[in-house]
Amino acid sequence: MNVLDVENLTVEFPTRRGVLRALDHVSFSIAPGEVLGVVGESGAGKSLTGAAIIGLLEPPGRIGGGQVLLQGHRIDDLPYEKMRRIRGKQIGAIFQDPLTTLNPLYSVGRQLIETMQTHLPLSNADARLRAVRWLEDVGIPAAKQRIDAYPHEFSGGMRQRVVIALALCAEPRLVIADEPTTALDVSIQAQVIALLRRLTQERGLSVMLITHDMGVIAEAADRIAVMYAGRVVEIGGVAEVVRHPSHPYTVGLMGSIPVLDARVERLRQIEGAMPRLNAMPPGCPFNPRCPRTFDRCRDERPELMPARQTAAACWLYA
Amino acid sequence: MFAFIVSRVLQAVPVVLVVGLIAYAMFAFVGDPVTIMLGTDYTEAQRVALVKQLGLDQPFFVQYAKFMWAALHGEFGISYRLARPVTDLLAERMPATLELALTASVFALLIGVPMGVYTGIYRTAFSSRVFMIFSLIGVSLPTFLIGILLILVFSVWLQVLPSFGRGDVVRFPHWSTGFLTTGGLKALILPAVTLGLFQMTLIMRLVRAEMLEVLRSDYIKFARARGLGTRAINFGHALRNTLVPVITIAGLQIGGIIAFSIVTETVFQWPGMGLLFVQSVQVADVPVMAAYLVMISVLFVLINLVVDLLYYAVDPRLRVVR
Numbered sequence A: 001m002n003v004l005d006v007e008n009l010t011v012e013f014p015t016r017r018g019v020l021r022a023l024d025h026v027s028f029s030i031a032p033g034e035v036l037g038v039v040g041e042s043g044a045g046k047s048l049t050g051a052a053i054i055g056l057l058e059p060p061g062r063i064g065g066g067q068v069l070l071q072g073h074r075i076d077d078l079p080y081e082k083m084r085r086i087r088g089k090q091i092g093a094i095f096q097d098p099l100t101t102l103n104p105l106y107s108v109g110r111q112l113i114e115t116m117q118t119h120l121p122l123s124n125a126d127a128r129l130r131a132v133r134w135l136e137d138v139g140i141p142a143a144k145q146r147i148d149a150y151p152h153e154f155s156g157g158m159r160q161r162v163v164i165a166l167a168l169c170a171e172p173r174l175v176i177a178d179e180p181t182t183a184l185d186v187s188i189q190a191q192v193i194a195l196l197r198r199l200t201q202e203r204g205l206s207v208m209l210i211t212h213d214m215g216v217i218a219e220a221a222d223r224i225a226v227m228y229a230g231r232v233v234e235i236g237g238v239a240e241v242v243r244h245p246s247h248p249y250t251v252g253l254m255g256s257i258p259v260l261d262a263r264v265e266r267l268r269q270i271e272g273a274m275p276r277l278n279a280m281p282p283g284c285p286f287n288p289r290c291p292r293t294f295d296r297c298r299d300e301r302p303e304l305m306p307a308r309q310t311a312a313a314c315w316l317y318a
Numbered sequence B: 001m002f003a004f005i006v007s008r009v010l011q012a013v014p015v016v017l018v019v020g021l022i023a024y025a026m027f028a029f030v031g032d033p034v035t036i037m038l039g040t041d042y043t044e045a046q047r048v049a050l051v052k053q054l055g056l057d058q059p060f061f062v063q064y065a066k067f068m069w070a071a072l073h074g075e076f077g078i079s080y081r082l083a084r085p086v087t088d089l090l091a092e093r094m095p096a097t098l099e100l101a102l103t104a105s106v107f108a109l110l111i112g113v114p115m116g117v118y119t120g121i122y123r124t125a126f127s128s129r130v131f132m133i134f135s136l137i138g139v140s141l142p143t144f145l146i147g148i149l150l151i152l153v154f155s156v157w158l159q160v161l162p163s164f165g166r167g168d169v170v171r172f173p174h175w176s177t178g179f180l181t182t183g184g185l186k187a188l189i190l191p192a193v194t195l196g197l198f199q200m201t202l203i204m205r206l207v208r209a210e211m212l213e214v215l216r217s218d219y220i221k222f223a224r225a226r227g228l229g230t231r232a233i234n235f236g237h238a239l240r241n242t243l244v245p246v247i248t249i250a251g252l253q254i255g256g257i258i259a260f261s262i263v264t265e266t267v268f269q270w271p272g273m274g275l276l277f278v279q280s281v282q283v284a285d286v287p288v289m290a291a292y293l294v295m296i297s298v299l300f301v302l303i304n305l306v307v308d309l310l311y312y313a314v315d316p317r318l319r320v321v322r
């Protein structure tokens, strides 16, 4: 059974001039122990997908359709209190900027202990012991002394290690990491990704890894989902999507990556810009920028369909 | 820590000196206590004798230096009006003012902070909007008007609370308190509400604004993503992060409560230092007025010190070795 199934997930923002659809029938699954990389331009809906899965959409954003299944059980319609117990305990989240994700007024130990005791039946002494072990495990030197230090006493890279410990400490089965290295110094990005991989592999965790960094995806992911304008436009195994992309948008993205293990390459700029939510073109949302547009693309919206070695939402493969 | 307190106190010395100077100068040059004290019928010899007795024939700075030197020893001279030591007068009146100010501050904080948290969390709820409208009244109506309205409703119409004085007071050697009798407590309600209402609404609006800001922050989102309980998030993580600005404003406002008690004490004929001050102004009783202002400035210095120490306790980022 999959750890996560997202089926036709739709997220809407009601506005004065009608309802904006920011996610449109997003579907994908993550198997146990699998790392799904999610890529796409800024504003494609990657973070929104993560927020919808953990039930923390900012109002007025709301789920307008579809469902989210965690180990086969529906979680998108749970009441707040039930969903709260799933957050942290079954789904861990790692945010982008470690400088702002830690509460500046609480010591890192206190934040770890608080998180563990919320979800696990631990005495104060046991929780503290575990907190030290977690800090050691994520590579904080002199963890026993540092446990009572405050976030501002750690460097950015060290803080992100603490954030990872916080996301994993209640033993979730699934981790959603939203650009976990984007805010970090280039020299430590690789270390943090390696740490995340080691910890999740050791525990057999599933990961949804959102990133702009194709190098990170190529190195860490098993499968890739490519998002564009609130849709998944291509999904498949990492080697297939990177080496043999089917969707013209993915082809454009991969254009600048000659070999699989070129680590530092970023997403290439494609001519034009993603359409705004209130100005979605009819048919395929990529058609204004697509070099291969034909008539059908302007009238009908393509859904994901088998395309060579992956699945792509493109009429070329109909 | 100790060095920090000492340096803070030393920094405050010039402040108090300057306030004393301004207060003394201002009062010494406005109004003439001698003619007021002598009335209309006096001889030149009587006038000269009184001027000499009050030390008013000496140069201004000598007068001021003598005043501050004596003040340092807890002596504020003799009241022109009542012909009694100012220190005794203030000591008699202080309990009334401090009890009133304390009650008003507790009222302002105990109601203002939770209401601010509530309206911050449930900002779209109907009750929040009602509170916000009420708070507008609190910040915009002048104190004396609120006092008069409260007297009208609770003393004149409903006749449930006294409109003036401290009620029954229990006396100790150096203190008199209204906290120990029902009469004393009932007498406290209207003046304390009048005095604290502005501060209460101000604190509520401030806490609300800070809560809205903090609730949008990444660390609150991350706390939610970790599944922490609502109470832990709202009253632990969020409220604590609003405290630094709230402490700053609350400290200033509590100073303001004591300073503003002049108006409230006059409206309610509350036998405190503010009423004494107002009565002294009418007869240019310089020693009492100057002593009162010096005391208020010392009080502000103390409040600032407490505020700094609270910062220290709340925010670890400020705990750098100075």
Ligand SMILES: Nc1ncnc2c1ncn2[C@@H]1O[C@H](COP(=O)(O)OP(=O)(O)OP(=O)(O)O)[C@@H](O)[C@H]1O
Pocket (backbone or CB within 6 Å): A013, A020, A022, A040, A041, A042, A043, A044, A045, A046, A047, A048, A049, A059, A060, A061, A277
């Ligand atoms: N409150 C809102 N009202 C209307 N639209 C919104 C709101 N919040 C987000 N959106 C829209 O949702 C879309 C998806 O945003 P999201 O943050 O998921 O993008 P992203 O793929 O994570 O981008 P990035 O790489 O910049 O993080 C954006 O087009 C944005 O305009």
Ligand code: SF4
Pocket (backbone or CB within 6 Å): A247, A248, A249, A284, A285, A286, A287, A290, A291, A292, A293, A294, A297, A302, A313, A314, A315, A316
């Ligand atoms: S459907 Fe048409 S417009 Fe859309 S990506 Fe495919 S070819 Fe391009």
Ligand SMILES: [Mg+2]
Pocket (backbone or CB within 6 Å): A046, A047, A048, A178
């Ligand atoms: Mg994002």
